[in-house]
Amino acid sequence: MPNRYICELITSNQLTDTAFAITVDCRELAAESRPGQFVHIKCGEERLLRRPISICRAEDSTLAFIFEVKGEGTRWLSECKPGDMLDILGPLGNGFALPESGNIIAVGGGIGVPPLLFAAKSLGDRVTALLGFRDSGKIMLKREFEEICAAVRVITDDKGYVTNLLEETLRNGGHDAVIACGPHAMLKAVAEICRRHGIPCQVSLEERMGCGIGACLVCACATRADGKDHMSRVCKDGPVFNAEKVVW
Amino acid sequence: MVDLRINFAGVEFKNPIVTASGTFGFGREYGEYYDLSKLGGICVKGLTATERLGNQPPRIAETPAGMLNSVGLQNPGVDAFIRDELPFLKSLDTVIIANISGNTVDEYAEMAEKLSDADGADMLEVNVSCPNVKAGGMQFGTTIEGVSSVTAAVRKHANLPVMVKLSPNVTDIAEIARAAEGEGADAISLINTLLAMRIDTQTRRPVLQNNMGGLSGPAVFPVAVRMVWQVASAVKIPVLGMGGVMDGDNAAEMMLAGASLVGIGTANIADPYVPLTVIDGLEEYLVRDNIAAAREIIGGVILN
Numbered sequence: 001m002p003n004r005y006i007c008e009l010i011t012s013n014q015l016t017d018t019a020f021a022i023t024v025d026c027r028e029l030a031a032e033s034r035p036g037q038f039v040h041i042k043c044g045e046e047r048l049l050r051r052p053i054s055i056c057r058a059e060d061s062t063l064a065f066i067f068e069v070k071g072e073g074t075r076w077l078s079e080c081k082p083g084d085m086l087d088i089l090g091p092l093g094n095g096f097a098l099p100e101s102g103n104i105i106a107v108g109g110g111i112g113v114p115p116l117l118f119a120a121k122s123l124g125d126r127v128t129a130l131l132g133f134r135d136s137g138k139i140m141l142k143r144e145f146e147e148i149c150a151a152v153r154v155i156t157d158d159k160g161y162v163t164n165l166l167e168e169t170l171r172n173g174g175h176d177a178v179i180a181c182g183p184h185a186m187l188k189a190v191a192e193i194c195r196r197h198g199i200p201c202q203v204s205l206e207e208r209m210g211c212g213i214g215a216c217l218v219c220a221c222a223t224r225a226d227g228k229d230h231m232s233r234v235c236k237d238g239p240v241f242n243a244e245k246v247v248w
Numbered sequence: 249m250v251d252l253r254i255n256f257a258g259v260e261f262k263n264p265i266v267t268a269s270g271t272f273g274f275g276r277e278y279g280e281y282y283d284l285s286k287l288g289g290i291c292v293k294g295l296t297a298t299e300r301l302g303n304q305p306p307r308i309a310e311t312p313a314g315m316l317n318s319v320g321l322q323n324p325g326v327d328a329f330i331r332d333e334l335p336f337l338k339s340l341d342t343v344i345i346a347n348i349s350g351n352t353v354d355e356y357a358e359m360a361e362k363l364s365d366a367d368g369a370d371m372l373e374v375n376v377s378c379p380n381v382k383a384g385g386m387q388f389g390t391t392i393e394g395v396s397s398v399t400a401a402v403r404k405h406a407n408l409p410v411m412v413k414l415s416p417n418v419t420d421i422a423e424i425a426r427a428a429e430g431e432g433a434d435a436i437s438l439i440n441t442l443l444a445m446r447i448d449t450q451t452r453r454p455v456l457q458n459n460m461g462g463l464s465g466p467a468v469f470p471v472a473v474r475m476v477w478q479v480a481s482a483v484k485i486p487v488l489g490m491g492g493v494m495d496g497d498n499a500a501e502m503m504l505a506g507a508s509l510v511g512i513g514t515a516n517i518a519d520p521y522v523p524l525t526v527i528d529g530l531e532e533y534l535v536r537d538n539i540a541a542a543r544e545i546i547g548g549v550i551l552n
Contacts (some may be wrong), residue, residue: 001280049310049464050516061282070373073310089520120428208306209318213280215273217293218308222301231301231322236277 002092002213005029009084010062011226015140018068019087019111020078024086027061035098035119036204037238038181039065039090040212043073050089051077052209052235054115058140066114079125084101092212093239094204096122102176103150105130105169107162107190109182110138115204116181117141125150132162132182163189170197180204181245191243201243207234222247250534250542252527254288256486257409259370259447261288261492264503264542268346269294269373269413270319270492274333275340280488281520287529288509289343291437292333294375296348297355299325303380309446309455314465315490316444317513321349322381326359330366338368345411349375353388353401360406372408372485374398374433377440378416379462386443392427393481403432411488414479416468419441420513422473422482429483436479437488437511439472456479464491465514473505479504480547494522494532496529506547 007024033055040050051073057064063103067119069078096119098104103122106116109132110162117118120127127149133139134157145152153165163186169175178189181204194201210216214236223232223245232238252263264328266289272278275290280520284290302322309316324332326348337344346369351355356374376389376398388394395412402410402506413429414421416439425436441462446455480487488501490511499510510530515522534542 003281004519042519047310048315049308052520096545179270208307208308210315211271211277211520213277213520215277215318215320216271216308216517217273217302218305218317220302220305220307220319220322229301 001032002090004142004190004211005088005090007088008087009082010080010081011082012080019066019138019140020069021056021064021066021078022080023062024088025061025088026063026088029088030061030063030139030210032059033058034095034156035062035122036093036115036190037091037093038159038239039078039088040092040209042087043120044076046075047073049210050212052212054204056114057090057121058118066111085224089212093235093238096179096204096240099177102126103128103174105175107166107178107180107182108132109186110134111143112136112182112204116179117144119179120148122143125236126147127177128166130162130169131155132186152240163193164185166193170199175199179199183203188248191246191248194243202240203243203246204239205234205246206239206242209235211235250531250539252414252531254543257411259343261509262460263288264488264530265398265499265523266291266343266345266488266507266509267377267516267523271513273452275337275363276447278516278520279293282524286314287342287523289345290337290340291345291347291373291511292329292337293323294321294347294349294378295323295326295329295359296321296383297326297350297359299323299328300353304396304457306455306457309461311446311463312467314463315496315517316446316456316461316463316465317441318380318456318461320458326362330362330485334366334368345371345373347373347375347413349378349381350398351396356398357401357405359421360402364405364407364508370407372402372406373437374410374412375440379415379417379441379443379460380458384429386415386417389424390418391425395424395427397429399428399431399433400504411437415439415440416471416475423477423537425483429485435486435488436483437490438479439468439491442468442471455523464492466494468492469498476502476507477505477549483526493526496526496531496533497513497527499530499534500545503542503545504547504549506544508546
């Protein structure tokens with residue numbers, strides 16, 4: 001069950017010019033967390049709203065989160081020091097429905113890459129990771145994926161997109177499902193490619209959030225079910241959706 | 249032991265703290281965090297005659313000490329609410345307030361009748377103040393004629409206590425409150441959000457997809473206190489005060505201004521446990537000042 005935890009920050013590292021990795025100590029939260037879920041972190045007393053951040057790793061009593069500094073809240077979080085206490089609500093959202101068997105392609109773009117590491121970790125060598133970044137300075141977690149995945153391919157925007165890699169990988173065959181997290185345009189393209197290849201695809205979406213627990217209805221995402229349009233809640237019904245259900 | 253009970257428009261509340269409509273869904277989500285029966289009452293998400301999908305995202309933006317929202321009354325419609333949500337709410341040991349919003353006066357009347365016939369709602373909150381919908385909503389709440397016609401229609405078709413939720417986006421809140429009272433409202437609640445806007449200076453686009461939205465949170469608290477005081481001074485019916493209440497001291501302040509009940513809205517979004525800390529904080533305030541019952545501080549402001 002989700003809960004509010006006051007967790008000690010253990011480490012904080014800058015990964016790229018804008019991305020930071022922090023680890024916190026919380027055995028209960030780590031035990032409850034599943035790949036694809038996120039936490040809602042209070043970023044200082046001055047800011048009313050929490051910041052939703054995906055879970056990159058959860059083992060024993062440690063959780064790792066990787067986030068990009070985009071505004072005041074995430075800047076505050078990036079400046080936290082070991083020993084600081086963080087107010088964390090979680091784990092939230094549904095997470096990926098990871099298949100028991102078969103080969104999975106994990107497609108990540110930019111700051112959408114970290115939650116896929118958590119998924120890859122539980123799938124092991126059944127995963128092929130396709131990771132896209134804007135430029136070489138933004139590349140992160142390559143080594144961590146290489147340690148666990150069957151294959152890892154990294155591409156930067158000057159050379160092409162992860163969607164090119166996905167087309168290639170699917171053409172070669174041998175894969176049963178796709179999981180993806182990244183910018184909306186990338187996810188839309190990934191969903192379209194999977195549809196054409198008849199491969200099931202789960203996408204992890206992002207939207208500006210309020211409560212994070214499904215009550216305030218601000219993080220709406222149009223979905224289609226039973227021949228009807230709905231507004232689903234990214235925080236509670238997602239963040240992971242069956243790509244065919246999303247109204248792109 | 250402080251007596252926190254409040255009799256409000258004939259309905260018994262175990263304490264003055266009520267979760268505000270639109271920030272609390274139909275209760276289920278917060279029920280995963282604590283026992284909802286600890287609350288004085290729950291105002292459910294605004295209901296409309298038929299399902300509404302709401303506005304396009306982004307629907308939220310943070311602002312200094314507050315936030316904007318432009319949800320646009322996303323809800324499954326009153327019939328689905330009665331069928332799927334009311335039985336659960338009825339099972340809770342707390343007051344259930346159904347919030348209704350119509351495109352037309354007839355829709356308000358129709359919903360009032362349905363909710364009166366259904367078993368489970370203890371009170372109606374008539375929303376004439378939503379800033380995020382094109383038809384209805386605030387359009388009714390900003391004129392005496394609009395508030396009067398909606399209140400009269402609901403009063404005629406409801407056999408539950410009727411509370412009218414007012415918009416702060418008016419020149420004279422007292423005359424609007426008197427209009428509702430004059431048409432038979434049993435109580436007033438205020439404030440809904442303040443119509444607001446932010447623009448991204450880089451893209452030159454409004455940060456909300458709907459361009460405008462409603463401002464809430466601590467930023468609006470002083471406005472809410474002022475309006476609650478003006479309304480409580482102008483009418484004889486009781487007032488539910490809300491707008492930026494974050495802690496027990498804020499709740500006490502709202503009651504001193506004249507509120508009999510206090511709504512918790514945006515604070516739920518910041519932290520799910522706030523209603524419970526507000527109840528505890530209010531009790532501590534009363535104990536500290538050696539006050540036997542919460543109702544004793546209602547309207548207790550000593551004017552200069």
